[in-house]
Amino acid sequence: MGSILGDLPSFDPHNFSHFRPSDPSNPSKMTPTTYHPTHSRTIPPPDQVITTESKNILIRNFYRRAEEKMRPKRAASEFLAQEPGCKQPRASMTTSDTP
Amino acid sequence: MFRSSNVAARIFERQIRTPAPGTSVHRARLFYENMVPSHTIYDVECPDYSFRKFTEDGRYLISFSRNNQDLIVYRPRWLSFCCKEENCMHDLPQKAKKFESFFTELYTVSLASGNEQICKDCFLYLESNQFGVFVTSTALLHDAPSSGEAVPGIPSIDKITFHLLRLEDGDVLDKKVFHNDFITFNHNVGVFLYDDLLAIVSLRFQTIHILQIRDSGNLVDVRAIGTFCREDDELFLNSNAQYMPVSDQSQLHSENHVETCAHQNQLYQNSSFLSGIKQRLLSFIFRAIWNEESDDAQRVQSLKKKFYFHFQDYVDLIILKVQFLDRHHLLMKFGSVDGVLSVSRNADQQPAFFAVYNMETTEIVAFYQNSAEELYLFFEMFCDHFHPHSKNSPHMNFISSHSNNIHAFEQLRGIKKKPNFQFLKKMLGSLPFSCQSQNPSPYFDQSLFRYDEKLISATDRPRPSTDHPIKFTTRREQYAHKFKIKSGPEAGSTDGRAKKISSFLFHPFLPLTLSIQQTPISQPSQPSINIHFRK
Numbered sequence: 001m002g003s004i005l006g007d008l009p010s011f012d013p014h015n016f017s018h019f020r021p022s023d024p025s026n027p028s029k030m031t032p033t034t035y036h037p038t039h040s041r042t043i044p045p046p047d048q049v050i051t052t053e054s055k056n057i058l059i060r061n062f063y064r065r066a067e068e069k070m071r072p073k074r075a076a077s078e079f080l081a082q083e084p085g086c087k088q089p090r091a092s093m094t095t096s097d098t099p
Numbered sequence: 100m101f102r103s104s105n106v107a108a109r110i111f112e113r114q115i116r117t118p119a120p121g122t123s124v125h126r127a128r129l130f131y132e133n134m135v136p137s138h139t140i141y142d143v144e145c146p147d148y149s150f151r152k153f154t155e156d157g158r159y160l161i162s163f164s165r166n167n168q169d170l171i172v173y174r175p176r177w178l179s180f181c182c183k184e185e186n187c188m189h190d191l192p193q194k195a196k197k198f199e200s201f202f203t204e205l206y207t208v209s210l211a212s213g214n215e216q217i218c219k220d221c222f223l224y225l226e227s228n229q230f231g232v233f234v235t236s237t238a239l240l241h242d243a244p245s246s247g248e249a250v251p252g253i254p255s256i257d258k259i260t261f262h263l264l265r266l267e268d269g270d271v272l273d274k275k276v277f278h279n280d281f282i283t284f285n286h287n288v289g290v291f292l293y294d295d296l297l298a299i300v301s302l303r304f305q306t307i308h309i310l311q312i313r314d315s316g317n318l319v320d321v322r323a324i325g326t327f328c329r330e331d332d333e334l335f336l337n338s339n340a341q342y343m344p345v346s347d348q349s350q351l352h353s354e355n356h357v358e359t360c361a362h363q364n365q366l367y368q369n370s371s372f373l374s375g376i377k378q379r380l381l382s383f384i385f386r387a388i389w390n391e392e393s394d395d396a397q398r399v400q401s402l403k404k405k406f407y408f409h410f411q412d413y414v415d416l417i418i419l420k421v422q423f424l425d426r427h428h429l430l431m432k433f434g435s436v437d438g439v440l441s442v443s444r445n446a447d448q449q450p451a452f453f454a455v456y457n458m459e460t461t462e463i464v465a466f467y468q469n470s471a472e473e474l475y476l477f478f479e480m481f482c483d484h485f486h487p488h489s490k491n492s493p494h495m496n497f498i499s500s501h502s503n504n505i506h507a508f509e510q511l512r513g514i515k516k517k518p519n520f521q522f523l524k525k526m527l528g529s530l531p532f533s534c535q536s537q538n539p540s541p542y543f544d545q546s547l548f549r550y551d552e553k554l555i556s557a558t559d560r561p562r563p564s565t566d567h568p569i570k571f572t573t574r575r576e577q578y579a580h581k582f583k584i585k586s587g588p589e590a591g592s593t594d595g596r597a598k599k600i601s602s603f604l605f606h607p608f609l610p611l612t613l614s615i616q617q618t619p620i621s622q623p624s625q626p627s628i629n630i631h632f633r634k
Contacts, residue, residue: 058484059428061477062455062465070386073393 106133131541135582136610138634141589145198154224157607167216173202206269211235221284223292227491233262249303252436272316287533293423328375328461383463422531429456430531470523499545506545540605564599586614
């Protein structure tokens with residue numbers, strides 16, 4: 001048959017008799033289905049490396065609690081004078097100022 | 100996991116079905132429901148040694164001579180005999196009553212000489228190289244002369260030697276000696292082995308010695324945490340000795356050569372420096388209280404109440420016990436000097452604290468009192484992480500705990516009605532865990548068998564003996580009795596008044612168990628040993 005796989009034995013030599021292997025000189029008209037992303041919001045950073053955290057979950061919890069305790073509490077006066085731009089803009093589902 | 104409880108059907112099913120992901124060990128363990136040590140040989144004739152424990156890989160049985168000076172290592176093997184008839188359904192031959200039919204003596208090594216004795220309760224096994232760590236010590240001195248560095252009130256032992264042995268042939272590879280020190284040996288309390296790191300808590304000098312066991316068989320000092328935290332702290336303090344008070348300087352110059360590190364430490368003790376670990380601890384407590392309040396005035400008030408009022412109590416805390424959480428983190432238990440020799444019943448009354456310490460950064464990461472609800476929540480949710488996962492002994496990771504077994508978890512839920520003060524203290528009293536104190540035998544797996552935990556459990560401690568046998572029933576088929584373990588003579592003990600204690604040595608993976616019944620030390624007599632195995 002002249003395929004890449006060669007003349008391998010089979011149960012019935014008439015199997016695959018209609019099969020035509022893809023010929024590089026005659027490109028197939030069918031392209032396989034491919035999927036492309038429609039946005040670039042979720043692309044990982046190019047230098048991202050995923051590794052296992054060396055600290056186990058128990059030790060991570062100890063550190064997290066310690067960080068919470070060690071973070072100095074802000075005085076009450078500081079809470080009142082907050083910058084206006086510190087909140088994230090929320091994607092609005094409905095318009096807020098409809099008459 | 101298997102459809103049938105018949106062993107042949109299970110073997111066939113094993114051929115054709117793969118287990119659910121991650122459960123291949125659990126499925127293999129199900130076969131232990133079919134292979135149980137149901138046959139008992141009572142009163143086996145055995146040599147007069149005290150049999151201590153099987154190693155975790157099941158290759159050796161460790162025993163000590165009665166005078167606690169020799170180590171005798173046995174290899175467990177199975178009883179074999181031949182009979183003339185075709186169907187050997189008759190009773191076992193006479194030689195089945197002999198200890199030597201089940202165990203082959205490999206060698207005897209004399210570890211202790213003179214007035215030294217082997218600490219029977221302290222034995223650690225390194226599975227990857229088949230090394231064993233044994234401890235010998237001289238007698239305890241209660242009224243020890245206090246040297247400058249030692250904590251007053253703690254007894255002293257003249258000489259404590261740690262022996263590293265290759266168990267294959269009994270060669271003593273290395274030794275480490277401590278002089279005039281005190282280390283708690285009962286049930287591996289003062290030592291902890293994780294992978295190749297060995298932590299030894301020197302109570303008298305308040306130092307945690309971290310040693311590494313090399314493949315070549317050497318015990319190498321890694322660090323000593325206590326007076327100094329970083330390796331170069333001592334060098335730094337020495338080089339800045341010019342800033343020390345004049346009286347100490349004259350002492351420094353009068354010493355022509357300094358012999359041991361303890362001698363140098365004495366100088367710093369006189370100059371009223373707190374030990375390195377104590378300084379780390381106090382500064383952590385200070386910063387935590389400081390950051391609780393936002394107002395400066397309130398901070399000072401809070402510090403006065405919570406820190407300075409108890410300052411001397413914090414300074415007087417001593418390190419009682421230590422365990423590894425991973426290669427860099429230690430969980431330390433602090434308490435008072437009275438907690439050193441007190442019985443565990445009274446230990447609940449003593450105030451105790453836990454601290455997590457990072458050896459690399461030399462920082463205290465967390466500090467809790469022994470009734471802290473937060474620490475108890477971690478204990479309840481992540482109990483298995485308090486037993487650090489060791490890649491060298493994978494089967495030790497399958498010991499039932501309330502984190503990996505639903506039945507153990509339900510048991511915990513049952514006793515926990517409301518987390519009150521006493522309950523929290525009792526549960527956290529088991530921390531830090533002692534290493535290699537639990538038996539990895541599948542017969543203690545709570546998802547396979549149900550048994551009375553008061554009479555027998557995976558923790559290898561001797562328990563009061565009962566006349567009736569201890570029953571093991573399967574979890575799957577309700578109340579399906581599988582096997583019984585009975586210590587002592589078959590007909591029960593004749594002397595009803597003498598209280599006896601039993602200890603059970605389960606082989607890690609063979610259906611072979613030794614039950615040893617003996618009278619307490621006050622009335623010594625020949626112990627009675629039974630062998631339980633699958634006939």
